[in-house]
Amino acid sequence: MLVDQRVLVFLGPPGSGKGTQSAKLSQVLQIPAISTGEILRHECQSGSELGRTVHAVMTSGGLVSDDLMNQVVAPRLEQRDCEVGCILDGYPRTVSQARFLRDFLERLGMPQPTVLDFAVSAKEIVTRLSRRRQCVECGKIFSLGAGRDALRCALDGSALIPRADDHPRAIRARLNLYNRNARQLRGYYRRQDYHRIDAAQSPDRVLHDVLIALGGAGRYPVQKIAPALRATAAY
Numbered sequence: 001m002l003v004d005q006r007v008l009v010f011l012g013p014p015g016s017g018k019g020t021q022s023a024k025l026s027q028v029l030q031i032p033a034i035s036t037g038e039i040l041r042h043e044c045q046s047g048s049e050l051g052r053t054v055h056a057v058m059t060s061g062g063l064v065s066d067d068l069m070n071q072v073v074a075p076r077l078e079q080r081d082c083e084v085g086c087i088l089d090g091y092p093r094t095v096s097q098a099r100f101l102r103d104f105l106e107r108l109g110m111p112q113p114t115v116l117d118f119a120v121s122a123k124e125i126v127t128r129l130s131r132r133r134q135c136v137e138c139g140k141i142f143s144l145g146a147g148r149d150a151l152r153c154a155l156d157g158s159a160l161i162p163r164a165d166d167h168p169r170a171i172r173a174r175l176n177l178y179n180r181n182a183r184q185l186r187g188y189y190r191r192q193d194y195h196r197i198d199a200a201q202s203p204d205r206v207l208h209d210v211l212i213a214l215g216g217a218g219r220y221p222v223q224k225i226a227p228a229l230r231a232t233a234a235y
């Protein structure tokens, strides 16, 4: 089992569908998907000292510093379920975090990451994100697809509304911020085990390309992949 131990780093802008791919791949490879967004929220709710610091930064609208981010992610990597590897979604976000990750993995005796860079054009991202709607009651996010323009939450029937930060201008601002760090991160990882994935394709095609990049789809039989493919795609 440990022979296959693999640390995957997912790079990609908001709206690239990497969250969806992370969930699918986690099922196919049977390794945990670690979303830093989730860890940060969890840490905030726990009320720990670290959580209070994170909460203060986030509510002030500031960016979580490299140091704080490393402090939040490191203990998660040390947990038992990561012995088989893991998927990192949302970390590292800067070259400084990437260097910390390199050293930390080395200390844990884990392999250096395989990097999957989910590439989509800015135009496609604006289209995708402006189709998103959020439930006013439970907060779940839905995508208005062709012929599926129900304006009610599938879980509780409440109204769905566009998110304030999903307007084209706000999306472009988020993309610019992302691209600034991503360019440097790409430069850092490019000479390593790095794969660019065309994320403008359908989720199934994207997963297929990811599996090819990881060493051949043949290693992961269709029966194993099918349930993951059936899981709802939620861009």
Ligand SMILES: [Zn+2]
Binding pocket: 135, 136, 137, 138, 139, 140, 153, 154, 155, 156, 157, 158
């Ligand atoms: Zn709802």
